[in-house]
């Protein structure tokens with residue numbers, strides 16, 4: 167066979183790898199077959215073969231006694247009523263924190279997917295909780311509608327993304343949870359609750375950490391479909407820090423990727439444009455992670471040249487412009503796994519906090535080249551939201567999944583605390599119950615709602631019990 171004749175586009179290949187890793191095997195939620203029939207697995211506590219579970223980056227794992235993929239809401243009600251075990255829901259397994267792991271029942275809602283109903287007049291849609299974000303852009307587009315904003319990947323399940331206040335960037339744009347107008351949940355007693363803006367549950371349910379019940383559907387506020395153009399360019403670090411606020415205020419979306427040990431920062435703006443003004447994509451993947459991995463390997467051999475190598479590489483980055491349908495442009499391919507910590511701080515402290523973090527990386531000679539992400543998110547009223555009543559700047563630190571991240575994050579995390587940072591619930595942090603209570607002013611109210619809906623803790627795991635002060 168002539169191997170040269172087999173042409174596989176890198177993007178497609180990586181996507182395939184992502185599907186098997188991030189979907190069926192890792193999260194176990196392909197939804198097409200019962201997990202018990204899976205060809206590989208381990209012997210569960212009850213003697214059945216059950217697949218172990220691991221999240222996307224591999225830093226969280228567990229061996230659930232059973233894994234369930236119910237077909238519909240009725241099956242979820244039966245499961246919740248009948249099982250004696252605790253249940254944790256899983257979306258696409260993209261959280262870095264221990265929200266999902268359980269040694270009891272792991273339940274995926276992947277089969278509750280799709281755009282179920284559109285409300286053209288109010289530009290809303292009822293969307294299945296298990297729908298991957300990547301699957302909803304196209305059907306909404308066909309109806310002339312689109313999501314208001316998106317995170318930087320689209321592989322999360324809707325209910326999973328909402329559970330942790332997943333967000334994109336844009337000073338006037340809130341998290342996905344802030345765009346929820348209604349929700350349908352199966353509670354621990356098997357009751358179905360619908361909550362909307364008039365419900366007392368509303369601001370607890372929109373960011374729920376998967377502890378109030380199983381979210382089967384969410385009503386999302388949408389907008390008219392639109393095209394966007396993304397422009398990215400490398401600029402001197404000082405220029406980026408000085409201009410961050412004016413760039414934030416003059417573009418629909420603005421974010422930066424700061425290079426550790428370097429004098430440069432990548433700026434990215436996204437703005438709405440007319441369809442006929444869309445420029446051809448000049449970038450195939452919209453992602454420079456492969457390049458960074460290569461640079462990282464070179465620096466392993468020449469650590470004393472780290473700054474020189476990164477600065478030299480940064481100078482070669484050219485301005486790029488790409489445009490298209492909003493949901494095509496928002497999503498990036500994350501084809502190198504990493505671990506991540508993210509805190510949100512008051513928006514006005516963004517540049518100072520980022521500067522302090524970059525200085526600390528240099529001063530402590532931290533062995534990291536992975537760019538830090540810097541975004542803006544609008545305030546909301548959601549009790550567990552990091553953006554609760556505070557326009558925020560979200561800053562994230564990453565390291566490759568096969569590198570130690572703990573030492574690095576331990577040096578940076580106190581800087582976030584100094585700026586009154588609140589952690590992203592789906593990412594790594596080390597805060598205990600008292601520290602979380604001090605940062606989320608309505609957490610006590612959230613915990614009362616949780617206790618009322620689930621007094622026996624059916625939807626808890628060990629990590630959540632600790633976070634909620636229950637152990």
Ligand SMILES: Cc1cc2nc3c(=O)[nH]c(=O)nc-3n(C[C@H](O)[C@H](O)[C@H](O)COP(=O)(O)OP(=O)(O)OC[C@H]3O[C@@H](n4cnc5c(N)ncnc54)[C@H](O)[C@@H]3O)c2cc1C
Nearest residue numbers: 257258259260261317318323326329332333375376381592
């Ligand atoms: C590569 C990568 C990029 C990321 N980019 C961003 C970003 O741009 N912005 C951002 O804010 N975050 C980002 N994240 C974090 C991610 O969006 C959140 O952690 C999100 O919660 C993950 O969604 P998921 O579907 O994978 O849910 P999981 O991680 O599987 O679960 C998260 C929570 O949702 C709950 N849950 C899932 N389904 C249900 C259900 N049906 N009912 C009730 N609870 C449920 C789970 O119990 C759990 O508590 C990123 C993560 C990765 C790995």
